[in-house]
Amino acid sequence: MNRVGVRDADPAWETTMTESVRRPAPAGARGDDAWLTDVARAASADAGGVPVELLGDYLRLLTDAAVTGRRPRRGELDAVEALGRRAAEQGVSAGRAVRLYLSAARRLWRRLPHLAGATDSETVRAAADAVFHVVDTAVATLAEGYAAARRDLVRREETLRRELVDDLLRGDSDLGGLVERAEPFGLDLARVHQVALAAPGHRLPDTEAAISALERVIFDRLGDRDVLVATKEGLLVVIAPADTVTPDRGGGDGGSVAGLGRLMHGELDRLVRGRPWQVAVGRPHPGLYGIARSYEEAREALTTARRLHADTSVIDAHDLLIYRVLLRDQAAMVDLVRAVLTPLSQARGGAEPLLDTLNEYFACREVATEAARRLHVSVRTVTYRLDRVRALSGYDPADPRDRFTLHAAVLGARALDWPRRPLPA
Structure with missing residues (x-):
């Protein structure tokens, strides 16, 4: 967002606008400008108790603009941007921060001493234009600082979240440190997750x-x-x-x-x-x-x-626990697949159609009609393939003593991706 640079005060403006009026002090000052303290406090109440300190020298910028027409300098706008960052870091919402500044401008305008009895409409219009310019620039700059701080906070929180998740998934041994780091994210490590x-x-x-x-x-x-x-x-x-x-x-x-x-x-x-x-x-x-x-x-x-x-x-x-058991001893599983299932490779079309049939047959509790439906083949095809398994391997899928061995071998073959891949040596 473009920022307005320095505009020197017009001597004629200053002569017109500053008759019998001293330059106001910063918000909250004592003495003749105690009314600014009242404006700041009332604006804070309007915004739901936002700290008065977030106004900084904003009220002085407004009164300077009303009296001399001076526009904010770069350093003053940088200070407003820093106040926007501070508001974000303190947890003040963007809406409440903007409301603080708008309310302060509205209340200050109604109480500007040198405009109370002003009869020259051109003078009042010029003062209003200068004040509204400061309000527009200051609020935009405040929002820029607020947004930048929020982006920094989000990035920082995301980094902390990612580091916490990495340590939790790794099972970091620093229990006390993890409990402390998890607390801001609302994570109770004593619960079941x-x-x-x-x-x-x-x-x-x-x-x-x-x-x-x-x-x-x-x-x-x-x-x-x-x-x-x-x-x-x-x-x-x-x-x-x-x-x-x-x-x-x-x-x-x-x-x-x-x-x-x-x-x-x-x-x-x-x-x-x-x-x-x-x-x-x-x-x-x-x-x-x-x-x-x-x-x-x-x-x-x-x-x-x-x-x-x-x-x-x-x-x-939970449904894949059997594969964890089977694959813990891969050498034994390879031996089982080689001994029980590799003879099926002699079948016309290879071992894969017979393995698919066995897998669906066992999955539906040895019901040939259901296995045929799942495989999109006839029941006669399923029974023929089961006969071929019995003839080539020597294990009968219908025999309870052989069924467990065949099923374990089929699960192992799937885990080893055989016969798509050769068995490990």
């Missing part, structure tokens, strides 16, 4: 819109206490208390997990950029280290879902 991660389908050039959308819906549904929304390594991170999320299913540790995931995905899916979104939610755990544990579960769930080529919108870490 869960962590959700949202991964965009495509890299976002700007995550602000996604963060704002998440904060709006999550704060509205869960409140702004004990909730943090941030970014980490290209993912949106939400830390939320587990007892404020509506459960989607009863029982188990993951009762409220899918509720948070669907809440996040429903809002993110409305954004133009980032789709398709995939949200993974860790299980709820108590305390500081519970946050780090839930984060690790959510991150592993995202990684596992990608390895399985799963297009599920909301991933519950």
Whole structure:
């Protein structure tokens, strides 16, 4: 915003306007200018108790303009900008700060001593033009300082938030320091929390819109206490208390997990950029280290879902626990897949159609008609493929003793992305 430079006072103006009038002192001065103190106090009351100190020398600038026509100097405008910054840092709203300045100008104009008995309309118009120019310039400059301070505060808070989230997800050992740093954000580390991660389908050039959308819906549904929304390594991170999320299913540790995931995905899916979104939610755990544990579960769930080529919108870490067990001993899992499933590669079309059939067959509790519906094939095709599995592997999907081995091997193959990728040596 352009600022007005120095304009020397017109001698003729000063002769006309300053007959028997001394230059007013700064706001709040004693003596003959005690009325300025009254103006400042009344303006402060109009603005809801905004500190009088935020007026600085503003009233002097107004009275100088009314008497001499002098416009504010650069240094005086810099002082007003600094007052705007101070208002933001003190938590005064922009509306109240502007109201303080406008109210002060209105009250001062009505009480200017040398205009009380003025009969020359041209003199009054000239004084009004000079005063309104100061009001316009000062309020604009005040707003500039306020906005700059707010931007600095937001950047500082975002940095502190990001550092706090990084330490929480890492499980920083400085418990006392984390408790102190979490308190301004309303986070009670003694509660049970869960962590959700949202991964965009495509890299976002700007995550602000996604963060704002998440904060709006999550704060509205869960409140702004004990909730943090941030970014980490290209993912949106939400830390939320587990007892404020509506459960989607009863029982188990993951009762409220899918509720948070669907809440996040429903809002993110409305954004133009980032789709398709995939949200993974860790299980709820108590305390500081519970946050780090839930984060690790959510991150592993995202990684596992990608390895399985799963297009599920909301991933519950609770549902993928079996894969964590299977992949802890990768050598044993590779051995199982090689021994049980590699013979299926001899089938016409390779092993993949037979694996898909086994996966859907086990998913629907060994009901061939339902498996056929999911695979979009005939029931006869499903039974033929199951017979081929039995003939090539030696394991019968219908035999309870063989079913567990086959199912574990199929899950392991999906986790290892076989047969799309060769088995590790």
